[in-house]
Amino acid sequence: MKHTxxxxxxxxxxxxxxxxxxxxxxxxxIESLCVAETADPMISRMTIVSVGEKRIIEQILxxxxxxxxxxxxxxxxxxxxxxxxxxxxxxxATVDNRTEILSxxxxxxxxxxxxxxxxxxxxxxxxxxxxxAMIELLRPFGIKEMARTGRIAMGKTTKTK
Amino acid sequence: xxxxxxxxxxxxxxxxxxxxxxxxKEGVDTVFGYPGGVVLPIYDALYNYxxxxxxxxxxxxxxxxxxxxxxRATGKPGVSLVTSGPGATNTVTGLAxxxxxxxxIVVFTGQVPTGLIGNDAFQEADIVGITRxxxxxxxxxxxxxDLARIIKxxxxxxxxxxxxxxxxxLPKDVLTATHKFHYPAKASIPSYQPTYKGHPGQIKxxxxxxxNAKRPVIYAGGGxxxxxxxxxxxAFAKKLKIPVTTTLMGxxxxxxxxxxxxxxxxxxxxxxxxxxxTNTDCLIAIGSRxxxxxxxxxxxxxxxxxxxxxxxxxxxxxxxxxxDVPIVGDVSEVLKDMIKAIPAKTKQxxxxxxxxxxxxxxxTWERTHSLKCDQPKDARIxxxxxxxxxxxxTKGEAxxxxxxxxxxxWAAQYYKFDKPRTFLTSGGLGTMGYGLPAAIxxxxxxxxxxxxxxxxxxxxxxxxxxLATAVDEKLPVKIAILNNRFLGMVRQWQELxxxxxxxxxxxxxxxxxxxxxxxxxxxxxxxxxxxxxxxxIKEALKINDRPxxxxxxxxxxxxxxxxxxxxxxxxxxxLV
Ligand SMILES: Cc1ncc(C[n+]2csc(CCOP(=O)(O)OP(=O)(O)O)c2C)c(N)n1
Numbered sequence: 184m185k186h187t188x189x190x191x192x193x194x195x196x197x198x199x200x201x202x203x204x205x206x207x208x209x210x211x212x213i214e215s216l217c218v219a220e221t222a223d224p225m226i227s228r229m230t231i232v233s234v235g236e237k238r239i240i241e242q243i244l245x246x247x248x249x250x251x252x253x254x255x256x257x258x259x260x261x262x263x264x265x266x267x268x269x270x271x272x273x274x275x276a277t278v279d280n281r282t283e284i285l286s287x288x289x290x291x292x293x294x295x296x297x298x299x300x301x302x303x304x305x306x307x308x309x310x311x312x313x314x315x316a317m318i319e320l321l322r323p324f325g326i327k328e329m330a331r332t333g334r335i336a337m338g339k340t341t342k343t344k
Numbered sequence: 345x346x347x348x349x350x351x352x353x354x355x356x357x358x359x360x361x362x363x364x365x366x367x368x369k370e371g372v373d374t375v376f377g378y379p380g381g382v383v384l385p386i387y388d389a390l391y392n393y394x395x396x397x398x399x400x401x402x403x404x405x406x407x408x409x410x411x412x413x414x415x416r417a418t419g420k421p422g423v424s425l426v427t428s429g430p431g432a433t434n435t436v437t438g439l440a441x442x443x444x445x446x447x448x449i450v451v452f453t454g455q456v457p458t459g460l461i462g463n464d465a466f467q468e469a470d471i472v473g474i475t476r477x478x479x480x481x482x483x484x485x486x487x488x489x490d491l492a493r494i495i496k497x498x499x500x501x502x503x504x505x506x507x508x509x510x511x512x513x514l515p516k517d518v519l520t521a522t523h524k525f526h527y528p529a530k531a532s533i534p535s536y537q538p539t540y541k542g543h544p545g546q547i548k549x550x551x552x553x554x555x556n557a558k559r560p561v562i563y564a565g566g567g568x569x570x571x572x573x574x575x576x577x578x579a580f581a582k583k584l585k586i587p588v589t590t591t592l593m594g595x596x597x598x599x600x601x602x603x604x605x606x607x608x609x610x611x612x613x614x615x616x617x618x619x620x621x622t623n624t625d626c627l628i629a630i631g632s633r634x635x636x637x638x639x640x641x642x643x644x645x646x647x648x649x650x651x652x653x654x655x656x657x658x659x660x661x662x663x664x665x666x667x668d669v670p671i672v673g674d675v676s677e678v679l680k681d682m683i684k685a686i687p688a689k690t691k692q693x694x695x696x697x698x699x700x701x702x703x704x705x706x707x708t709w710e711r712t713h714s715l716k717c718d719q720p721k722d723a724r725i726x727x728x729x730x731x732x733x734x735x736x737x738t739k740g741e742a743x744x745x746x747x748x749x750x751x752x753x754w755a756a757q758y759y760k761f762d763k764p765r766t767f768l769t770s771g772g773l774g775t776m777g778y779g780l781p782a783a784i785x786x787x788x789x790x791x792x793x794x795x796x797x798x799x800x801x802x803x804x805x806x807x808x809x810x811l812a813t814a815v816d817e818k819l820p821v822k823i824a825i826l827n828n829r830f831l832g833m834v835r836q837w838q839e840l841x842x843x844x845x846x847x848x849x850x851x852x853x854x855x856x857x858x859x860x861x862x863x864x865x866x867x868x869x870x871x872x873x874x875x876x877x878x879x880x881i882k883e884a885l886k887i888n889d890r891p892x893x894x895x896x897x898x899x900x901x902x903x904x905x906x907x908x909x910x911x912x913x914x915x916x917x918x919l920v
Contacts, residue, residue: 193535196484201476208477238662245659251481251501254535 185214186240187266187336190229190247191255194220198252202229205250211235211243215333226254230335259336266336269308271296272318275325276303284324291317302327356522359488360385363452363514366495368395369527372423374414374788375399376407380427381467382454382516399788399817402809404431406781408438409807411449413785416768417743419572421448421502422785428454429467432513433474437775439509440478444772445593446570448507450498457517458486472513480508488521493528500531505538506657507570538656542673542681550628550652550669551685555692557626557650559702560586563609566593566771567631567655573676574598574764577630580679583686585699587706589617591632592756593771600760601740606706607715610638611908612753615713618906618914620706621646629653631675634664635772636910644913654678713906713919715757719874724899727751727826730877731758734796734824737881742794743786745769747779747803749833751826753904755798777806783821784814794885796822802831802851811864814891822884823893825857828900836903840918861893870895 192198199218206213214232221228233243240258247256259266276284281303288295288305291313297304307317311334318326357365363386367375374397379387390398401407404426411422426435432453442449456465472484481501483494491514498510554560568577568590574597581588581604588598589609598605607614609621621627627649632638639645642664653660653667654675661670671678719729731754734742744759745768746752752769761767768786770778779797787795797804804825814821826832831849838846858868867887869880877896884892906917 196486197472197476200473204476242659242663249657249659251533251536 184236184240184260185232185234186258186260187264187334188231188233188244188247189257189259189336189338190231190253191221192227192229193252193254194225194227195252198227201250201252202231202247205246206233206243209242209246211239217333217335230333232334257338259338263339264336265339266310266334267308268311268314268332268334269306270314270318270329270331271304271306272321272326273297273302273304273328274321275301275327277301280324284321287317287320293317357525358385358389358522359491359514359519360389362488362491362523362525363495363519364389364393364396365525366492366527367423370495370499371420373397375423375425376401376410376414376785377425378404378407378427378431380431380454382428382456383425383514383519385516385519386425386454399813401781402812403807404434405438405777406784406807406810406813408435408449408451409441409775409778409781410785410788410810410813411451412438412442412447412778413745413768413782414789415442415447415449415785416782417765417786418789419765421450421499423450423452425452426454427467428456428471429469432469432471435511436475436478437773439475439511441770441773441775441778442509443478443480445566445770446507447509448502449509450502451509451511453511453513454519455484455513455515458515459517461515471511475511478509479511480506482511482513484513485515485518488518488523491518491523492526493531496528497531497533500533501536505536506567539672540656540674540677542654542671542678544681546669546671547678547681547685550671551682553626553650553652553669554584554586554628555687555695558698559620559624560584560626560628561620561624561646561649562586562588562598562628562630563590563621563632564588564594564597564630565591565632567675568594568597569631569764571631571656571675572764573631573679576676576679576683578602580683583683585703586628587620587703589613589620591635591638591771592769594632595756595767596761596764599762601762606710608756609914610635611640611910612757612904612906613908613914614715614757615906615917615919616706616709618908618917619709622913622915623705624649627651629655629667630679631655633660636664639664639914640908640916641911641913716920717758721874723874725871725874725877725896727754727828727896727898727902728758729874730824730826730896730898731755731798733877733881734798735759737878737885738794738796742766742796743768743783743790745779745782745786745795745797747797747799748774748776749800749803749831750828750836750902750904751798751800751803751832753833754826757904759798776800776803778803780804780807780821780823781810783823784810784817784819787814787819787821788817791819794822796824799823799825800832801825801827801829801857804857805855808860811861811866811891815865818889819891820888821891823891825893825895826898827857827895828898828902829853830900832900833904835900839903840907841909857893857895861891864891866891866893868893868895870897872897
């Protein structure tokens with residue numbers, strides 16, 4: 184099963200390699216890993232998407248917790264949380280199909296962020312399902328290049344009664 | 345006068361001086377080191393420095409194993425200092441050895457100046473990157489302002505929670521810069537908070553299982569030694585009359601001569617211990633981690649038992665074997681709470697009879713399958729006999745280190761350890777070449793005690809250069825080579841599982857270890873016949889100012905038994 188794990192780490196030199204080294208050294212899966220500073224510049228948040236059976240995921244959580252630089256580990260899976268990904272997609276655009284591409288972009292509430300003589304670059308955010316649907320629709324035009332951020336996530340605010 | 349004092353107070357120290365003063369503040373008395381270019385500022389500061397003993401080793405790997413042996417024997421952190429590049433890379437095996445066995449050591453490596461890092465400078469190695477997976481934590485000091493704090497943290501991390509090695513990388517410019525010296529009284533690392541107290545609810549659940557068990561067994565590991573829990577472990581087992589087995593790493597945590605002790609379990613465990621594990625209905629794992637050399641086929645390990653597992657490291661729990669009652673905490677703390685929770689005798693109705701039956705079953709196994717160390721007079725020397733004689737002639741009071749292979753297993757089987765921290769062996773990594781430097785480390789800490797490295801003729805050659813260190817320091821370590829002219833343990837596997845095709849395991853009769861000892865300035869003795877065994881041991885035990893090699897020419901055909909072939913269940917033992 185796919186798990187989204189949010190990890191707060193102290194913003195120190197070498198932390199990323201400690202985390203990625205833990206995964207590679209122990210043979211755990213990483214589907215994606217995103218990292219950037221939080222509101223506190225001393226702390227970074229990593230969002231890791233990993234796949235594994237319950238026992239393995241439990242080990243991953245414990246092993247992460249054990250690292251000296253890790254402040255907090257939270258498995259968001261199974262609770263309500265926000266997940267987002269951003270993708271930049273450079274797609275072939277000719278005079279004949281530009282309108283068609285633009286309408287797809289509109290349906291997905293994406294944006295064209297760069298226009299070339301033979302291409303559009305589209306920016307889209309959303310969950311993976313949405314991004315993949317968009318990619319499938321753009322594929323027939325010819326995708327020249329693509330960059331995806333991988334998932335970032337955050338628990339939803341609990342509703343006060 | 346007062347003016348002068350204040351001046352001294354405000355005086356800036358170099359990084360090298362801060363390093364030494366920090367060690368002193370930390371209570372370090374000995375550093376096992378080897379110099380080189382970038383650590384010259386430290387070596388210069390060490391010149392005529394009286395507050396620390398520096399021991400010049402002959403290979404950095406040896407230095408780290410010495411720090412490790414010192415730490416295992418004393419419970420205090422061991423310290424090693426080396427130069428950058430090759431000096432640093434030579435520490436890797438020592439760090440990995442300490443990491444696998446959770447031993448608190450702090451290794452300081454020199455590094456090229458910060459401005460050159462990443463430039464492939466002369467003798468540059470990314471040692472922090474290289475050792476990340478084999479240290480508990482590591483640091484690169486980039487600014488002299490952080491130096492004292494990082495040293496404080498390094499010792500704190502190495503010695504608390506589940507102990508382990510920490511490496512601190514010291515660039516040359518940090519060692520030559522100057523700064524005021526202030527050593528923090530405490531390390532504060534918010535993201536590092538080990539759990540010591542066991543959860544009361546879990547302790548209660550565990551005790552309910554344990555008192556109601558019909559065939560309980562305690563399986564204790566290195567964690568019981570590391571947390572200094574022998575007293576509690578012994579009291580707990582005796583109060584409840586529960587038979588005890590330990591892992592290789594746990595030997596000495598429970599008295600080896602106590603009637604409740606069943607010997608070691610696992611691949612070369614005793615028949616009794618392995619049968620008890622197979623038949624138990626309640627296994628109490630204490631500071632042990634269900635290593636594959638211990639469990640054999642994991643599905644069949646204590647498969648009829650409810651399992652209680654006490655460990656300070658949450659990652660050890662339910663890693664290989666699903667347990668019923670996990671208790672995260674320091675073994676000695678948890679055992680104290682468990683002892684308090686033992687119900688009064690009157691409330692243990694019927695237990696006495698049930699336990700008596702169980703113990704008599706255990707005794708029967710013991711009687712029918714005890715380990716044998718007899719020595720036929722006209723036969724070749726049996727290595728088991730040598731270990732038994734070492735045990736008897738030292739009255740069980742020596743500190744024993746081992747190399748790796750058959751020598752290690754025979755030492756574990758035939759020497760009886762009544763006290764913790766008297767058996768030093770590389771369990772997790774199985775590092776050949778560990779024993780001699782570890783013995784030196786222990787002898788430095790306990791100059792008056794008998795320290796013996798039980799060795800194989802293969803392993804001893806992996807760090808034999810440290811004989812020079814022992815001679816320099818007048819350390820009377822004893823080396824008992826069970827010389828079978830083979831890489832014996834590998835040979836045994838070839839005999840059993842590879843059709844006796846002895847591929848590249850015969851070492852032959854070289855070198856002449858008596859001459860080697862002599863060449864280094866130690867003493868060399870040889871026994872080729874059973875009658876000579878006692879004679880050379882007695883002679884060796886008299887020597888107190890230099891190392892001694894006892895070269896026992898033993899029967900190369902001897903194997904280590906019982907043996908559970910890898911991946912088999914524990915009750916499927918090959919007996920002699
Ligand atoms: C550094 C290292 N290399 C290889 C091994 C694999 N190994 C395990 S036991 C052994 C043989 C040890 O031979 P020896 O020291 O003569 O001891 P014996 O088994 O004969 O007592 C070897 C090669 C190891 N454990 N460590």
